[in-house]
Amino acid sequence: MSEVGKGGNGRDVGQDGEGREVGQGSEGRVGSEGEGAGWEAQVDDALPEALRIQPLSPDAIARMRGAAEREWHLATGKGGGRSARRRLTLWLAASLGILTLAVLWHVMSLTDSANFGRVARSDVQSADVRFDFVRHRSLRVGDTLRVGDTLTTHAPALISISNGGTLRIAADTVLQINGETKASLQRGQIYVDLPPGTTAKSPFQVVTRAGIVEHLGTAFEVLSSPQIVRLRVREGRVRLRAETAEVIAEAGTELTATRAGAVSRRSISTYGRDWLWVAALAPDYEIEGRPLLGFLEWASRELGRPLQFSDAHTREVAERTILHGSVSGREPLDALASVLATTSLSYEIRGNTIWIQSGRGT
Numbered sequence: 001m002s003e004v005g006k007g008g009n010g011r012d013v014g015q016d017g018e019g020r021e022v023g024q025g026s027e028g029r030v031g032s033e034g035e036g037a038g039w040e041a042q043v044d045d046a047l048p049e050a051l052r053i054q055p056l057s058p059d060a061i062a063r064m065r066g067a068a069e070r071e072w073h074l075a076t077g078k079g080g081g082r083s084a085r086r087r088l089t090l091w092l093a094a095s096l097g098i099l100t101l102a103v104l105w106h107v108m109s110l111t112d113s114a115n116f117g118r119v120a121r122s123d124v125q126s127a128d129v130r131f132d133f134v135r136h137r138s139l140r141v142g143d144t145l146r147v148g149d150t151l152t153t154h155a156p157a158l159i160s161i162s163n164g165g166t167l168r169i170a171a172d173t174v175l176q177i178n179g180e181t182k183a184s185l186q187r188g189q190i191y192v193d194l195p196p197g198t199t200a201k202s203p204f205q206v207v208t209r210a211g212i213v214e215h216l217g218t219a220f221e222v223l224s225s226p227q228i229v230r231l232r233v234r235e236g237r238v239r240l241r242a243e244t245a246e247v248i249a250e251a252g253t254e255l256t257a258t259r260a261g262a263v264s265r266r267s268i269s270t271y272g273r274d275w276l277w278v279a280a281l282a283p284d285y286e287i288e289g290r291p292l293l294g295f296l297e298w299a300s301r302e303l304g305r306p307l308q309f310s311d312a313h314t315r316e317v318a319e320r321t322i323l324h325g326s327v328s329g330r331e332p333l334d335a336l337a338s339v340l341a342t343t344s345l346s347y348e349i350r351g352n353t354i355w356i357q358s359g360r361g362t
Contacts, residue, residue, distance in 0.1 A: 114147040114180045115144060115145075115146060115147075115162045115180070116144075116146055116147055116159075116161070116162060116180060117144075117145050117160055117162050117167065118142065118145070118159065118160050118162070119139055119140065119141050119142060119143045119144075119158070119159060119160075120141065120158045120160045120166070120283060121141065121157065121158035122139060122140070122141055122155065122156075122157040122158065123155045126139065126153065126156075126171075127139035127151060127152060127153040127155070127157055127169075128151075128152055129145065129150065129152075130150045139157070145159065147177050147179055147180065148177060149176075150174065150175070151169070151173075151176075151177070152173070153170070153171055154172070155171050156168070156169065156171055156277065156280070157169045157281075158281045158283060160283070161194075162180065163181055163198075163204075165192065165195060165204070166192075166283050167193075168190065168191040168277075168278055169188070169189075169191075170189035170277060171188075172187075173187065173188025174186040174188060175190065178207065179205075181202050181204045181205065182202075182205045182206075182207065183206055183207070184207040184208075185206055185208050185222055186224070187224055187225065188223075188224065189221065189222070189223045189224075189277075190221070191220070191221045191222075191278045192204060192206065192215060192218075192219065192220055192221075192222070193219045194215055194217065194218065194219065195219075203215055203216070206222050208222065208224050208257075209224065209229060210229035210261075210263070211229075211240050211241050211243065211257070212241045213238060213240055214240075214241065215236070215238055215239075216236060216237040216238060216248070217237065218233060218234075218235050218237055218251070219234045219235040219236065219301075220233045220234060220235075220236075220238045221234065221278070226259075228256055228257065228258055229256070230254065230255070230256050231249065231254065231255040231257075232254045232268060232274075233250060233251050233253050233254075234251060234252075234270045234304055235251050235270070235304075236251060237249065237250055237251070240257075240263070242257065242261070242263065243261070244261065245263070247265075249265070251270060252267055252268060252269070252270055253265060253266075253267060254266050254267075254268045269352070271303060271304035271305045272304075275304055279303065279332050279333070280331055282302045282331060282332050284329065285298045285299075285327065286326070286328075287324070287325060287326065287327055287339065288323065289322060289323070290322070290323055291321060291322055291323070292318045292319075292321040292322075292323055292343060292345070293315070293318040293319045293321075295323060295335075295339060296318055296336075298332075299332045299333075299335065299354070300354055302332035303333060305349070305352050305353055305354045306352065306353050306354070307353075307354050307356065308353050308354070308355055309356050310355065310357035311358075313358060314345060314356055315356075317343075317344060318345065321345075323339065325342075340356075344358060345357065345358055346359060
């Protein structure tokens with residue numbers, strides 16, 4: 001490496017590869033005195049002559065102007081005659097055709113896509129739906145979700161699935177609809193409820209980064225975050241098909257899969273605080289003209305607590321009592337209290353059980 005310092009005359013100096021001093025003179029030239037300085041002087045004298053630009057002749061300027069005018073006429077269709085105008089017309093027609101085809105393709109995609117479900121409950125403009133890369137619409141009650149849509153929620157929403165059952169979606173959830181009974185949970189939390197008797201062409205599937213969650217006749221919750229995928233089975237059974245293994249979880253079981261691929265299992269309650277958000281999105285139960293027993297069974301499922309009667313007489317009363325009115329918009333526990341207040345029966349929460357008794361007591 002060459003050394004750099006100050007020479008005796010105040011110039012920056014160093015040593016070249018052969019040990020000779022080189023420096024920056026006051027005139028900005030590099031080298032030593034003598035032959036090198038004379039050669040550089042000759043170069044300085046020759047450069048201005050070599051770099052001098054000769055002016056264009058009038059003929060050359062005229063030729064350049066003519067070429068530019070011809071190109072401009074062809075591009076704008078001015079002065080180009082029928083050929084230029086025809087090219088312009090064909091170009092415009094082709095562009096319009098491509099645009100029309102693109103619009104038709106998008107409209108046909110929206111109308112021909114299979115129906116996934118309908119929004120049964122949601123705050124106004126609490127979610128939006130995209131089809132491919134196009135922003136489709138803000139989500140409102142009564143709107144239809146189709147295969148290919150990507151749903152982003154800003155508040156909880158309830159979806160009535162076309163093939164039966166409901167899908168409850170927490171706020172800040174992104175869900176891509178892949179099929180009539182298949183959805184990809186990109187982030188957030190959902191609850192799938194497929195009551196007994198629900199039939200579909202194929203099992204309902206939720207695609208997650210940990211694998212595919214497939215129902216086996218059940219109600220379950222799936223949460224997806226950057227750290228974990230969590231599956232909680234509230235009723236029935238669920239199958240988790242991961243890359244390395246297949247796991248079946250029964251009611252009251254939680255499976256947790258980490259980013260590393262490890263899956264752990266533990267027992268959980270099917271009622272309580274963790275399920276409050278699910279109860280808040282319960283679909284309305286139409287009580288008008290229906291027996292009390294059917295309503296009690298609905299409330300039992302929504303609250304995750306088994307139903308018990310104090311005696312045979314109490315059950316008989318529930319079977320033959322026909323309800324009237326409406327509990328629309330009320331959460332299950334509130335609806336239960338309101339309905340039983342109009343009958344001869346009452347209820348208590350005993351442990352994990354909804355205990356129904358007659359007005360006479362036990």
